[in-house]
Amino acid sequence: MSVAVVPIRSGRSGFQRFVTGYGQEIVVALSIVALFIVVGLYNPRFLNDTNINSIFAGNAYIAVAAIGMSMIIVAGHIDVSVGSLIGVIATISGTLAVSGYPIWVAWLVPILFSIAVNAGVGALVAYMRIPSIVVTLGMLSILKGGLISATGGAWISDLPPAFMIAQARIFGVASPVYFMVVLTILAALFMRYTDFGRAIYAVGGNIEAARAAGLNAERTTVGVFALHGLFAGIAGILFATQLQVIQSTVPPNLELTVITASVIGGVSILGGTGTVIGSTLAAILFATIGSALIFLNVSAYWLRAVLGLLILATVLADMIRRRRST
């Protein structure tokens, strides 16, 4: 006790923290880069403007929806109805647009609808303690059935050109790309720097501890579902306005693609961890793989099998990593 030992506070450099904190995101990003290089060397047409634009713009709505889904999964829940919801939003939006309402109404009303629906789902989950998978399963039936019985799956055409926000280009880049990038950044900042964002991680990680820390778990749950509704709403508008017509049906398997993007991007299905940047990168990775298979002359029919293997590999790696770290 004679000489005071000056202790060295152990810590990590910014770079180390970045690598350990964003491991999965870095892996996904590097995979995208590697794919572009390898496929580009094999077939340079892969790298031309049109193709890159179609990879990014055509799938931006999936990335936007995956942002909200990631928040839901981080909070310890799941939403299997998001695909149906996006179909419903697109149809409401298109119907409003062709019925002579102002364009902004056609954009805004469906988004508000989406927020309301999801807040309702969140309330059932939070206050009535019904598992989210059950509520959203029911919601899926209601939305899908309601859509088809109301429209008969008809096509909406003659949409006003000003409505087509997803077809706009700024500096030669399609607008959905801007939506995707800006919303991802905003959501990432929100998740990292606001109390609400941190509360989502806390509630998903250990709901008892969150309550003991004075957080209102129920309100957080409703809030995160409402936020998810916002992102699903925007995704629905992007989906509705990317083509000249809107088909009033539910895009097949969309919910699974969205959930998968979140999970591949590093969001643990067990809740409490993951980022929205990862899910956006994963959505881009899927689109890139899909396009790459075509350019590599691999039959597009094998796309889903490749994705399936990819999910499985990611999940197994995650479980093995987890078991080692605890």
Add this chain to the structure above:
Amino acid sequence: MMTEPAVTLNQVGKSFVGLKVLSGVTFDVRPGEVHALLGENGAGKSTLIKIMAGLHKPDEGEILVDGKPVSFSSPREAHHAGIATVHQELLLFPELTVAENVFLGQTPKTPWGGVDWTRMRKRAGELLDSLDSHDLDVDARVGSLSVANRQRVEIARALSQEARVVIMDEPTASLAEADVLRLMDIVRRLKARGVGIVYVSHRMPEIFALADRVTVLRDGNHVGTHDIGDVDETKLVSMMVGRAIDKLYPVKQGTSGETILELKDVSYRSIVRNISFALRTGEILGIAGLVGSGRTELALTIFGITPATGGAILLDGKPVTIGSPGAARDLGIAYIPEDRGLQGLIRVQTVTENIALANLKRLTRGLFVDSGKALAEAKRAITQFGIRARGPDQVVRQLSGGNQQKVVLAKWLATNPRILIMDEPTRGIDVGAKAEIHQLMRKLAGEGLAILMISSELPEVLGMSDRVMVMNSGRIAASFEGKDVTPEVVGAAMTKVSARDAA
């Protein structure tokens, strides 16, 4: 020295669904004192500290902070009043970093209102430094930390809330000895800062080393509050149990027969290391040791949950391989696990279903479970063991701890075991049921059953065992027989840090 209490509970009472768990208890903590709270499980300690922490509202009585009456409707309000809790189950977020766990819910903010990560990490570092925990990385995921380090995170969390009173609920229950010493050092630092500490523990040496005053509860009532200098261990124990301790245990018979189970150099990874001993019929062999000493892990290895990775297990002199609990059961080995709610029982199922669970093979006639026979066995068990249940169809969740333990016992005795391993056989059980279980154990041993008993309670080990083995760091540190067994020698063997492991 007589400062005004920081927090006072005055004549508080609390009932749950008509059951009175606390009545007329008065308790206070002064700044800079350690006030130990003692009592058996079910005495009302946890209810009392939950009332203080704002998790429960008292039905009667009042809470005073600095002499002024307050009413907490949430843990958050208790935090604001300066009361923080270090929970036994460590309420932390495993996926988040140390820094965020310390500050969650009250994070430092940047001027534009966002979470200030830089400042948060720095302040978390400072808090941990003040707890002499310089080695704890503020960026580490809490899920990757040891129990002792998680506990330091919780203590840092309490300090970050400027807590004036810190409630510690059995903080050393799952710590290794070296960590216990460090924790005691931290408690003294808090005390020096003027923080009042409510210290709940069963471990007498800690209480006598740390506490200024001690309060004992029994059956929800306040038995007494004394300065630590005015009491000794015997007095405290008799206050806790309400009678003298030597009447607690049945008379030993000492009629052990021949060796039935023999372990030779049995190991499981590096957790159970080179264990050799023999268990004889008709004896109770007690295993003492701290949590983490490998005693439960040894039981799990014998029972086939974590099959041995080395050495040999001999049953009746013949080597056997025990690869699963099913295999252990078929060899006549039964295990009454440590965690009744998680490992012992299916709480949502009935008494009958639980008792049948380990005996499905025997209860099956043809392809089907003979539910009449299962019911008859459950009824017989209820009478035989005096299980206080409404009937065999009652869901076990609704039974008291002692009766739940009897259901677990009944389940395993129905398999007609020859070797019974009991891990903490009386944890969380009231005094009456405890004595019943002890008598039953003695009776079973008298009938020729070989019993291996693991216990954290030294009096239980000494009172029940014919022989005692002490485990430490995965090894058998010492064995005692007959008059050699004294609390001192057993305690010394438990806590001795062997040179091999310290290095």
Add this chain to the structure above:
Amino acid sequence: MTLSKLLRHETILALLTVAALIALAMLSDKFFTTSNLLNQGRLMSEVGLVALAMTFVIVTGGIDLSVGSILGLTAILLGVFWKNVGMPLPLAMVAAVVCGTAAGIGNGFIITRFRVPPLIATLATLALYRGLAEGISEARSVRGYPEWFYFFGQGEIAGVPVQLWVLVICTVIAGVILGFTPFGRATYAVGANEVAARFSGINADATKMWIYGAAGFLSAIAAVIFVSRVTTTRSDMGTGIELDVITGVVLGGTSIFGGKGTIVGTVLGLVLIQALKNGLALSGVKGDGTIVVIGVVLIAAVLAGAILDRNRGGS
């Protein structure tokens, strides 16, 4: 006491089903005709078969989202084994069912060996198995099966559709296994508390392997019936069937948290759904519109259960 508690959900459901049947019979005179009812039985057989296995899966606290994909994969393999590989059709049927069962065992392996949560494991294999079906078939359908093959999906025995016989027999077997055998007891125990089940000498992993394998097997049997019924093989067969199946099981009172549920409940849930679908269609509601009602009934049933539980003071 407990029995009445256990039966409570099933009793409510049975009353609801009877009420729906009466209402539908009054709404449409076509509803309560033998031919309509038998035809409805034919239509619910495929979902019903899978739902039997799904009841076990959910009782263990798991879920299997890949059943629809296993159905599609089995259907494709049946066609490929017969037409492209050149196996005799009976052999192709057996081989395809073996593959479907193997797919289910694969799920069980991932779940038990790597401790992957069933939701995520089967989400992955949902994509994988469907992807294999698409890749193998390259969107080509297989047609022109021999006449005798249509017996399974279109034939009748004693005036009752063949697949309804299959469903009834399998229902009885599943009900007996879950209700009266040691395996059934183990299934409930694993779902209610897997750790305690293991500590009681039950081999939880083996129990789950059997159950996921059975889910693969019954999905494969459903695939054969499906192909036989619609006379063609396509890779998108069974898409979305998992949702119908899970809805039926959960509506039947099986807790998504595990440990609770009965085959009787599942059958009632399925009957109620099919009756509502059919009845609404007969009263003029268009095709898919009927599934709105299913969604509402599902949420309402679970909500009612949650409120009942709360009032009873259970957790």
